[in-house]
Amino acid sequence: MSRSFSLSRRALSTLSSSTSPASRLASTSRPPCTLANGLRRGLATATGKNEAQAAVRPQPAANFQQVPTPSNSPAVAPLARPNSPNDLDKDFIGLSGGQIFHEMMLRHKVDKVFGYPGGAILPVFDAIYNSPHFDFVLPRHEQGAGHMAEGYARVSGKPGVVLVTSGPGATNVVTPMQDALSDGTPLVVFCGQVATSAIGSDAFQEADMVGISRPCTKWNVMVKDIAELPRRINEAFKIATSGRPGPVLVDLPKDVTASILRQAIPYKWTHPELVESNLPSRNRTHTATSQTGHEAALISDSALNKAAKLIANAKRPVIYAGQGMLSTPEGPELLARLSKQGNIPVTTTLMGLGAFDENNDTHSLHMLGMHGSAYANLAMQSADVIIALGARFDDRVTGKVDTFAPAARAAAAEGRGGIIHFEIQPKNVNKVINANVAITGDVLESLNALLPLLPEQAPKREEWFAKIKQWKEDYPFHFEPSKKGELMKPQEVVKALNDWSEAHGKEDVIVATGVGQHQMFACQYYRWTQPRSWVSSGGLGTMGYGLPSAIGAKVAAPEKIVVDIDGDASFSMTAMELATASQYNIGVKVLILNNEFQGMVLQWQDLFYEKRYSHTEMTNPDFVALAQSMRVHAIRCDNIADLPAKMKEFMEYDNNRPVLFDARCVKNEHVYPMVAAGKALHQVLLHPALKPVEQL
């Protein structure tokens, strides 16, 4: 595949503007074995459509007097590169909207597409028919396509591409789009739309997708003319991947994708590297004109110097790192350097897991927040300097806002500490928590600028690290092991997975999850060490995210072992995607912590609703039989004694075939520690076996 891709690339660059419809159509209508054809064929097309069109416009007879034009005169040397981005590119003339879509996907180096066909998007599906240039994954539901693309994006760092039809096809992608918006995942959704002549007529499978998706995308657009199609695709990719990444939607009316381009369009529209969008740049300098907006000022040396001074003089600093640190491979290295050079402990958010090596006993505080470790939360509340890196102070992280970080606020009042917020979106500064020093811009660039300002030798901070050590000893993640004859504890299953992965090497393992208790157990009992090894729905909390995102992750990294830790209720929401994995031989491993209940809701009903289990009990199918019906190998385990062997069988099963593990767990296990809604981070509810937290 890659060979033909590079060939088409080269061919295109040497061919350039002199290709006219007549010459190209003529060339493709010749037998495909000639060398000339291979070189002259500038655009990669998936179908034999050009041959079909060639019949419509036959070559002129030999004795027909042709007026020499640049396109039929061999004397004119083709331009290798356009002189100016405004020069006209004739390459796309004669292509249908669908073929232009296909070509633009290649130019954006898209190699995987997730989608589901339907009436309004058929011209595009026809153009990618049998395309050798990218793999297509057909889910069982469009929501699956969206989550797969998210999983793909989270692991590969490239935008996930979704291709669905109009109406229900597009509305089914709304949940993944909002999920991607909440978690900053780059997602480019192309959806069909009824013909422009039918828009607004309540046509069959018509939905106002631009309207519906407006609040759940970074940007969206309806392509109203085939000439603007390449430009809109370029803009979509640019916007999805720049700044804080996010979802974009391109609405493609059927008549636009079916029509043929008959005019030349500027090079800057057709070449992604020349994209000079007329949309406001995402990298623009944000204005700070408001009186109350002083903090949003541009990245400044004075702010960095102030931050460096606070960090250097801090007695009890803590780093609170979010997903921003995972945006490039350089991020985790920088974080490790800052932690080491500055001698500062690190806690990560749910989305930031993997940005810091959790096996670092002294400096890692693991995850913080509602179900984070007690020692991370206590450290946040006691710290005099909090360094927030690429994180946005989500309500699951802060607990009750006005009781958050009392020590840092007190230190700020005395001018010796405070909250330092590194943030790419100015709107997130002071949104929830007021920062004492706000540094807007790419967190990695800011950190690179900050590190040289820190002293070579950081203070030892023995008292602070001793306190953290004490907290870690007093308030570890804790559960009571299962007794003989009982079903397993979910924590035991995650631990068994962790043990196997430690032994095998964690750089090979990616974990996806659904949403609920199993997700929190995964955060707590799997030790995160590798960047981009964690795929989960944080901001939106989308149940059913696990399996499809694991499929997307596996598609992005086929050589790795991808495990979906799922709950029975969460898995049931998108369980049919197991058939997709089976069909395409996508070797995901589905580990269901099956307690026949919506565990997290049960926990809340236990704690706050006097055990009135209103509609939270699940009546599940036989997951083993369900998997087998999809030709997927399945394992069941219901006691701790069999667990290590069965976990080994599960993890070492053929990496090219899906496998399901039904781990039957006890019903009434709670996730501890827990910071209840409306409580401060230090008012943490610990496992009953541990002594309560001394109040600050």
Added chain:
Amino acid sequence: MTCGTVAPPPSLQPFTRHTLNCLVQNEPGVLSRVSGILAARGFNIDSLVVCATEIEDLSRMCIVLRGQDGVIEQARRQLEDLVPVWAVLDYTRTKTIERELLLAKVSILGPEYFEDQLANKGPDILPATEGVEEGSPVRQHIDNTLNAVADGHPGVSSNYRRQEGTLTPSEALRQKHTHLASINTIAQQFGGKIVDLSNDAVIVEMTGKTARVDAFLKLVRPYGILEAARSGLMVMPRAPITSPWSGMADEDVAADEVEAMDSSLLPPG
């Protein structure tokens, strides 16, 4: 999908009026995105003026809303974060020129007839007195003036008879012209002008800052406002005056009010 919300602490900041100026890409859906952000945060927009600017593809929106400083600032940043938005400037504390346009249709029959005139007003495209009931005070007023016109023409018979409590044609005409003259005087005082004149009403056009438009409306209100349309507020920051002479006013205040706005940050850069 677990729940549990943490209510933000109620802020005691006062609600103040804010003027935001948005420079946006001129393309479909931008207004919807901007108003959607504001609606999602519970703002009621007092006024909103949108039009294309002298620069191609660029539109300017001027939004007036009420809210707490902190909340408005957050909304401003959210607006600025939108892809098709170039910049959002809060002009609330900047020295600006503020203007809005008023078109007011004012009765010249007088307040006695206003209620009736308003109640019987037909569709806007018809004269205000079209369809007025036979025998109503307005109808009599109109009839009287029409009859007065007819009287002036020889050969037109007059069926006019003087009745107790009604105006003579001349009285009706004089009254109308008195009202017209007074409205015209007020309008001129406010820099406005009469742009349409009909049998029973005039349309006055005036521009001014919001308070001045309010004052004008208060003054013509006794005459009877049949209809008023206001454009909403537009603003433009004043340019500072530089001079070696320091002037007599307190410098600190002046410097504080003229807020720095680096115009090089504005598109197209």
